[in-house]
Amino acid sequence: MSKPVIATASLAGCFGCHMSILDIDERILDLIELVEFHKSPIDDIKTFSKPCDIGLIEGGCCNSENVEVLRTFRKNCRILVSLGECAIMGGLPAMRNSIPLRECFDEAYLHGLTIDPAAPKVIPGDEDLPLILDKVYPNHEVVRVDHFLPGCPPSADLIWKALTALLERKPLDIPYPLIKFD
Amino acid sequence: MGRKITIEPVTRVEGHGKVTIHLDDKGRVARTRFHVVEFRGFERFVQGRPYWEAPVLVERLCGICPVSHHLAAAKAMDIVAGVGPDDLSPTAEKMRRLMHYGQMFQSHALHFFHLASPDLLFGADADPAIRNVIGVALQYKDLAVQGVLMRKFGQEIIKATAGKKIHGTGAVPGGINKNLSAEERDAFLKVPAPMNADHMIAWAQGAVDFFKDYHKKNKNLIDGFAAFPSNHLSLVRKDGALDFYHGVLRAVDAGGRKILNDVDYSGYLDHIGEEVKSWSYMKFPYLKALGKQDGWYRVGPLARLNTCDFIPTPLAQKEFEAFRAYTNRKPNNMSLHTHWARLIETLHSAEVIKGLLEDPDLQGDDLVRKGRKRHEGVGLVEAPRGTLFHHYRINDDDQITMANLIVSTTNNNEPMNRAVHWVAMNVLDKQKEITEGMLNRVEIAIRAYDPCLSCATHALGRMPLEVELYDGRGERIDRKTK
Numbered sequence A: 001m002s003k004p005v006i007a008t009a010s011l012a013g014c015f016g017c018h019m020s021i022l023d024i025d026e027r028i029l030d031l032i033e034l035v036e037f038h039k040s041p042i043d044d045i046k047t048f049s050k051p052c053d054i055g056l057i058e059g060g061c062c063n064s065e066n067v068e069v070l071r072t073f074r075k076n077c078r079i080l081v082s083l084g085e086c087a088i089m090g091g092l093p094a095m096r097n098s099i100p101l102r103e104c105f106d107e108a109y110l111h112g113l114t115i116d117p118a119a120p121k122v123i124p125g126d127e128d129l130p131l132i133l134d135k136v137y138p139n140h141e142v143v144r145v146d147h148f149l150p151g152c153p154p155s156a157d158l159i160w161k162a163l164t165a166l167l168e169r170k171p172l173d174i175p176y177p178l179i180k181f182d
Numbered sequence B: 001m002g003r004k005i006t007i008e009p010v011t012r013v014e015g016h017g018k019v020t021i022h023l024d025d026k027g028r029v030a031r032t033r034f035h036v037v038e039f040r041g042f043e044r045f046v047q048g049r050p051y052w053e054a055p056v057l058v059e060r061l062c063g064i065c066p067v068s069h070h071l072a073a074a075k076a077m078d079i080v081a082g083v084g085p086d087d088l089s090p091t092a093e094k095m096r097r098l099m100h101y102g103q104m105f106q107s108h109a110l111h112f113f114h115l116a117s118p119d120l121l122f123g124a125d126a127d128p129a130i131r132n133v134i135g136v137a138l139q140y141k142d143l144a145v146q147g148v149l150m151r152k153f154g155q156e157i158i159k160a161t162a163g164k165k166i167h168g169t170g171a172v173p174g175g176i177n178k179n180l181s182a183e184e185r186d187a188f189l190k191v192p193a194p195m196n197a198d199h200m201i202a203w204a205q206g207a208v209d210f211f212k213d214y215h216k217k218n219k220n221l222i223d224g225f226a227a228f229p230s231n232h233l234s235l236v237r238k239d240g241a242l243d244f245y246h247g248v249l250r251a252v253d254a255g256g257r258k259i260l261n262d263v264d265y266s267g268y269l270d271h272i273g274e275e276v277k278s279w280s281y282m283k284f285p286y287l288k289a290l291g292k293q294d295g296w297y298r299v300g301p302l303a304r305l306n307t308c309d310f311i312p313t314p315l316a317q318k319e320f321e322a323f324r325a326y327t328n329r330k331p332n333n334m335s336l337h338t339h340w341a342r343l344i345e346t347l348h349s350a351e352v353i354k355g356l357l358e359d360p361d362l363q364g365d366d367l368v369r370k371g372r373k374r375h376e377g378v379g380l381v382e383a384p385r386g387t388l389f390h391h392y393r394i395n396d397d398d399q400i401t402m403a404n405l406i407v408s409t410t411n412n413n414e415p416m417n418r419a420v421h422w423v424a425m426n427v428l429d430k431q432k433e434i435t436e437g438m439l440n441r442v443e444i445a446i447r448a449y450d451p452c453l454s455c456a457t458h459a460l461g462r463m464p465l466e467v468e469l470y471d472g473r474g475e476r477i478d479r480k481t482k
């Protein structure tokens, strides 16, 4: 029987959730025996070439590319998991949701103290840059999401417990201390 | 027929950074750009938040080295709380140092074992299917175990000082919220190998030796690839020693002349400016004295070993001597030597960690101090990838009214653009077809500086790349992915 296939993505996240996957430490060596990693920042696979069993998504959607990649994941993954606060409810990046986007740009590129006031005023915008969305959206507002693992980041033990349960097709029976965080 | 090559990591949808290369009708490189495609808006949305939240908010910009942001913000907020860098209690400062050197150790170990070693072990032209950390784990299990455990050791140090491995809460304005109990300390000193400080020093030394051996056998690659002159900037301790936590700002030019002479970093605005370009969300810093054209500089391990005078621990100092001797004590401008510098710093971090663990100040209980509130604070640290600037202003109600951050990756913006340009000129220029090897080399050039673009992405592994060739009318004529 072939191994279950896992894919992961980082959208508008800080990569801390991916780091927490690495924090399973020695168990990572067991994990690579148990599963096959498909599209993920940890390898070279950039497009889906086969259906995946589990997709882990870190971060919510803050630009047009995030939305596209999330939809691709939904299409190709049997189970989709929102990993961490950013994926579940936007997290820290969503703190900008109460502020007009224009003000965020102005502050970063026009008012910054290190910016030469005599230089021509530039706000980045280019065919090679994706469009920033008006707000940061949690993933389940864009596609259907099957499971939510809370935490910023979810602890390595929580990730391990949830992954092994999903791999064994058992119900996610997570003890409270692993879900309660900070 | 002009052409445009787009190199987009992790497809056009997931990448936070990408490369475009324009070729003229003779296939000559006309323009190269390294774009950062991510934007957060932190400077604006942090306004109105109470100042003591900054250290735990801002670390969530980067989960790869959150401790750096945590500490830079805490140092700025120390000033706001009226506690200058010399007023911290010894327990608070040493706990923060332990946290920081623990992070340096884990982050550098991650970079070497999980990112760089696949290139070195399998070669730049090896099959991409095995040239990743999983390939290393399957073929070089001992080395992989060592990498995993070194990273774990650093993460455990962070947990013991900050409460959590990622996004901890240890530093607070004016000090620290816990000390290190004797039991916590003994868990790093008095346990069997490999998970003790002595063993980590030995492993780190082994990694330096591994690199030196590799260098000997691959001199052309390591010395020649993406080598170009630049200025170098970092913090150094007042006496010129390498220091990741605190110091004065120093910059040297490509020939070693001091162009920023140990200045107090709270006046950074007098020395550093930033330029905005329309095609990247990441700004371009420069030294004001030299101007926008010539004032760009490198930061990170290579820059630090070029600016400091010595390393204050014996084993790393010995390696530092060899490193400096290799370029006749002139600044080292070879991009791939960053790996060498990084491993020497890993060794230094392990030595510092051991020294701190043996210091009884860590069991002290003078944790937080207070002073007269001020309305502005600047905090700098040397993050694993280079100098990190935080600057805040506060109103009478303790709310943040202004934040200005220059992160390590931003400081390296121009150098990474130069490195990409180097590869374009030396590898892609006048070529009709794109090969796998060419893509690899663009990737390797960027990775030497910073495997985590926009302080947040592509950290775990090799950047998958997509290259497209367009003709002058914008029609796609060739496409390669890996």
Ligand code: SF4
Residues within 6 Å of the ligand: A012, A013, A014, A015, A016, A017, A058, A059, A083, A084, A085, A086, A087, A091, A092, A151, A152, A153, A154, B060, B061, B063, B166
């Ligand atoms: S949930 Fe926390 S750790 Fe995960 S991406 Fe968001 S900020 Fe980073």
